[in-house]
Each structure stands twice: as structure tokens, then as C-alpha cells.
Amino acid sequence: MSENGAHVLPLKVYLLIFAALLAMTALTVQVAYVDLGFLNTIVALGIACFKASLVVLYFMHLRYAASLPKLFWVAGLLWFVILLGITMSDYLTRQWIEQPQGWEHAAVITKAMLGV
Numbered sequence: 001m002s003e004n005g006a007h008v009l010p011l012k013v014y015l016l017i018f019a020a021l022l023a024m025t026a027l028t029v030q031v032a033y034v035d036l037g038f039l040n041t042i043v044a045l046g047i048a049c050f051k052a053s054l055v056v057l058y059f060m061h062l063r064y065a066a067s068l069p070k071l072f073w074v075a076g077l078l079w080f081v082i083l084l085g086i087t088m089s090d091y092l093t094r095q096w097i098e099q100p101q102g103w104e105h106a107a108v109i110t111k112a113m114l115g116v
Contacts, residue, residue: 007064
């Protein structure tokens with residue numbers, strides 16, 4: 001720790017985190033070309049969350065912060081997981097309704113209903 005309370009990391013740590021971020025970006029691109037079905041979104045979000053965690057922990061120095069900023073970070077992650085869970089539960093349980101075919105199809109249905 002320096003005199004003003006800021007934590008100084010060696011350059012090697014920053015370069016390792018940068019290399020890890022580049023590797024995760026390459027992994028994201030590679031996973032985008034693999035058909036995982038509905039898991040594509042989940043895997044991509046997982047990689048993005050891991051990358052965001054590295055940025056927050058090391059570049060924003062949250063790893064060496066007091067407990068209150070860490071508490072808010074965990075609360076934010078928990079809120080994200082809750083919202084993602086609600087969104088995915090809606091998306092994965094949705095029944096796909098057949099869409100109308102356009103104006104011509106609606107006119108045929110209307111004529112059939114009127115007996116014309």
C-alpha cells in the first residue's frame with residue numbers, strides 16, 4: 001500500500017489480465033460459430049460476466065477495496081442473475097403462436113367467417 005491508501009499492482013498482473021481478456025474474447029468468437037442451441041446465449045453471457053469480473057476486480061481495484069464496495073458489487077451481480085433468470089424463464093416457456101400470413105390471409109378468413 002502506498003501512502004495515500006491506493007493499491008499499486010505490478011505491470012505483470014495488468015498484462016496477464018489483458019491477455020486473459022483477449023483469450024476470453026477469442027473464446028467468445030469461437031463459441032459463436034458452434035451451434036449449442038439455446039445454450040449459445042447462456043455461454044456468451046457467462047464469458048461476458050467473467051470478463052466483466054476481471055475488469056472490475058483488477059482494473060477498478062475492487063479486489064483490494066473495503067467490504068462496502070464489494071457488497072454492492074455482489075448485490076449488483078445478484079440482481080443481474082435474478083433479472084436474467086426471469087427473462088430466461090419467460091423465453092424458454094413461451095408457446096410460439098402461429099403468426100398471420102398477411103392481409104390476403106386475413107381477408108380469406110374474414111370472408112369465410114361471413115359466409116361470402
